[in-house]
Amino acid sequence: MPFAAQLGHWRKHAHTHPAFTTRLVIIGLIAATAVLMSYLDLATLAAGLGLFLWGMQYLEKGIKQLSGGKLGRWLQQATRTRPRAILFGAATTATVQSSSLMTLLSMSFVSAGLVTLPAGIALLFGANLGTTTGAWLMATFGLSFDLARYAMPFLAAGLLGARLLPKSLRGYAHLLMGIGLLFLGIDFMKLGFSAWQDSLSLAGLAGTQFWHWPLYVLFGVIATVVMQSSHATLLIILTALASGQLDYLPALAVAVGANVGTTVTALLGALGASTAAQRLAGAHIVFNLLTAGVALTLLLPLAWLVDFSSTLIGIDADAWPLKLALFHTLFNVLGIVLMLPFITPLAKWLERLLPSPAHHLDRAQARYLDASALQHSDTALSALDQECRRLERRAYHLLCNALLIHSADALGHLPTREKVEQAIDSQHWPAVNERYHERIKPLLSEILAFYARLEVPMADDQQAYLEARLQQTFRLVEAVRFGEVLQRSLLRHTAPDSPLREGHDALRLALAKGLNYLNRRSEENTVSTSTLAEPIYTASQFWQEETARRLRQQRLTPAQASTLMNDFHQASRLIDALMPSMASEWQYHPSPD
Numbered sequence: 001m002p003f004a005a006q007l008g009h010w011r012k013h014a015h016t017h018p019a020f021t022t023r024l025v026i027i028g029l030i031a032a033t034a035v036l037m038s039y040l041d042l043a044t045l046a047a048g049l050g051l052f053l054w055g056m057q058y059l060e061k062g063i064k065q066l067s068g069g070k071l072g073r074w075l076q077q078a079t080r081t082r083p084r085a086i087l088f089g090a091a092t093t094a095t096v097q098s099s100s101l102m103t104l105l106s107m108s109f110v111s112a113g114l115v116t117l118p119a120g121i122a123l124l125f126g127a128n129l130g131t132t133t134g135a136w137l138m139a140t141f142g143l144s145f146d147l148a149r150y151a152m153p154f155l156a157a158g159l160l161g162a163r164l165l166p167k168s169l170r171g172y173a174h175l176l177m178g179i180g181l182l183f184l185g186i187d188f189m190k191l192g193f194s195a196w197q198d199s200l201s202l203a204g205l206a207g208t209q210f211w212h213w214p215l216y217v218l219f220g221v222i223a224t225v226v227m228q229s230s231h232a233t234l235l236i237i238l239t240a241l242a243s244g245q246l247d248y249l250p251a252l253a254v255a256v257g258a259n260v261g262t263t264v265t266a267l268l269g270a271l272g273a274s275t276a277a278q279r280l281a282g283a284h285i286v287f288n289l290l291t292a293g294v295a296l297t298l299l300l301p302l303a304w305l306v307d308f309s310s311t312l313i314g315i316d317a318d319a320w321p322l323k324l325a326l327f328h329t330l331f332n333v334l335g336i337v338l339m340l341p342f343i344t345p346l347a348k349w350l351e352r353l354l355p356s357p358a359h360h361l362d363r364a365q366a367r368y369l370d371a372s373a374l375q376h377s378d379t380a381l382s383a384l385d386q387e388c389r390r391l392e393r394r395a396y397h398l399l400c401n402a403l404l405i406h407s408a409d410a411l412g413h414l415p416t417r418e419k420v421e422q423a424i425d426s427q428h429w430p431a432v433n434e435r436y437h438e439r440i441k442p443l444l445s446e447i448l449a450f451y452a453r454l455e456v457p458m459a460d461d462q463q464a465y466l467e468a469r470l471q472q473t474f475r476l477v478e479a480v481r482f483g484e485v486l487q488r489s490l491l492r493h494t495a496p497d498s499p500l501r502e503g504h505d506a507l508r509l510a511l512a513k514g515l516n517y518l519n520r521r522s523e524e525n526t527v528s529t530s531t532l533a534e535p536i537y538t539a540s541q542f543w544q545e546e547t548a549r550r551l552r553q554q555r556l557t558p559a560q561a562s563t564l565m566n567d568f569h570q571a572s573r574l575i576d577a578l579m580p581s582m583a584s585e586w587q588y589h590p591s592p593d
Contacts, residue, residue: 048188052232055181058158062174079119082343086336089126094133102127103266103284107277107372109379113386117276117347121283125336128259128287132329134231135255138238139321151187154180171457185235213253217296220257225264233258234328238321248320252299255328260292274370279350286346291335302331366390366446374450377458381466384450388473391443395476396519398440399574402432402483403508403515404490411519415512420505424494432484440480447473479577486570489563499556503543503564507571510535514575536575540568 037043078088093102103124110120154176161173223233237254240246246254266281295302306327307317315322339346366387373383400407409419451470458466490508493500513535547564550556556564 044188044191048185049232051181051188052185052235053229055178055185058174058181059178062171062178079115079123082122085119085122086126089123090130093127093130105375107280110280111274111277111370111372114378114382117279118343120280121343121347124284124287125339128332129336131230132332135234135325135328138235139325151180151183154183213296213299216250216253217257217260220254221261224258224261230258230262238324241320241324249303251324252303252327253296255324256292256295260288263288275354275356277370277372279354282350283346287335287339290339291331294334294338295331302327305330366443369446369450374453374456377456377462380454380456381462384447385469387447388469391440391473392476394439395480396515398432398435398480399483399515401429401435402487403511404429405508405512410512410515414516415509417509420509423496426491426494432487436480436484440477444477475577479574482570482574482577486567486574489567499560500564506539506543507568510539511571518578533575536571540572543568
């Protein structure tokens with residue numbers, strides 16, 4: 001069984017048997033606790049690593065809360081050119097200190113269509129460069145200062161802020177807590193390695209010859225995959241290097257492996273995601289594997305270049321952590337220089353390798369509601385907006401079906417009286433209710449399920465946009481239900497000699513004109529409410545008087561007159577349900593154009 005299928009089967013089994021999964025977790029925790037209690041120095045090391053990862057989670061959470069919708073807009077502006085995209089990816093990753101977060105965000109933006117694939121690839125290149133700043137910070141400050149002293153004020157301020165600040169400002173508290181936990185984690189890691197200095201040597205993991213270096217790369221990959229953080233792996237390498245646990249050249253090889261390990265995060269994020277996200281994950285894997293291969297092949301020349309550069313910029317010959325940070329930066333820059341000219345060919349190759357399966361999808365299946373879109377408010381709103389527009393187009397076609405008019409004759413161009421007055425074969429038109437359950441309700445269910453999973457912080461204008469968009473969708477579905485009732489009445493009076501056929505044709509033509517106008521102008525959000533309602537209002541006014549006249553002339557029975565007036569009333573309710581979709585004034589515009 002393929003790995004992805006096994007993973008899916010395990011997740012399904014775990015979901016079906018939560019008690020079984022819970023027992024496994026409890027047993028694992030008890031076993032880990034017993035081991036750590038037996039080796040308190042190992043517990044100190046593990047605690048430091050846990051605090052470091054916990055601090056990164058708070059840092060990411062704070063950045064997300066404070067960015068609101070701004071990160072998406074900055075990203076769109078920054079990806080207009082590839083150099084700007086690389087710089088933005090580097091700067092953002094340096095700020096957030098998480099290349100994994102930037103990778104997942106880039107995947108979600110590409111998946112939502114807010115960023116092109118080549119621009120997303122350039123962002124990932126920048127993210128790899130930005131993650132090197134973490135090694136510089138840890139090598140410069142983390143290993144030479146008593147960070148525990150500085151961690152406590154940050155933690156205290158963060159905890160108080162989380163309690164006292166309003167929800168909109170709580171991101172600042174999470175930033176402070178994240179910084180404090182990072183500092184405390186680094187200090188605990190140093191203590192753990194110091195205690196193990198005489199009893200542990202990471203150099204014992206493999207030999208020191210050139211052909212042993214791939215084993216160190218593998219160690220870096222495994223450590224990064226397990227901890228889901230290349231920063232945590234680099235912290236282990238730096239502290240081990242500073243305390244003499246690890247030799248210099250093997251440490252460089254482990255750093256290369258840490259870079260490769262980040263591709264697993266991208267790969268996991270692409271499982272079940274859209275084709276666009278899978279393409280970007282593929283680009284991330286290609287870039288990191290190629291960069292790692294070049295770095296490992298040129299390890300000795302790069303080490304010499306690090307020594308030469310260190311002399312020029314004033315780094316001491318035995319300042320191994322700083323040299324490791326410099327190496328980490330140099331081989332990522334080398335990878336960017338090698339891959340930059342091939343961004344477009346790489347994007348085209350990935351598009352051929354992973355073609356869009358949109359035309360194979362079930363018509364009721366959502367196309368844009370990927371789990372990756374939930375990473376950020378902009379991508380989530382863009383995905384919801386695109387899916388709501390798909391539902392909107394389906395609803396327009398279904399309303400044409402309710403009016404017994406072909407969509408091409410109503411939506412493609414302005415409907416004419418000749419088209420409306422053509423003979424109607426009642427057997428040709430399926431029931432609206434049947435089509436609603438096939439094409440509208442499943443998609444609406446997926447939209448609501450996605451909305452229920454939306455937990456990212458939003459700015460006020462984003463929240464207003466979301467509420468207006470959902471209200472529009474609900475009213476559109478309501479219009480379809482009115483169309484269902486209207487269709488049943490129209491089907492009973494399709495004969496050319498029916499006393500209601502002329503009135504029904506006027507009603508159908510008026511509603512078709514409204515749908516045509518709505519379909520043409522809804523993309524611009526500029527539809528006038530009065531223009532949309534004018535055809536059915538005019539027809540309703542005329543036929544109210546005409547019905548009374550024909551009733552007096554006994555050309556209509558009271559039952560037929562009542563049916564016609566009820567149908568016009570139903571048509572007015574249908575138009576009223578469509579009104580809010582155009583009356584809303586959108587304040588949030590994710591598109592940079």
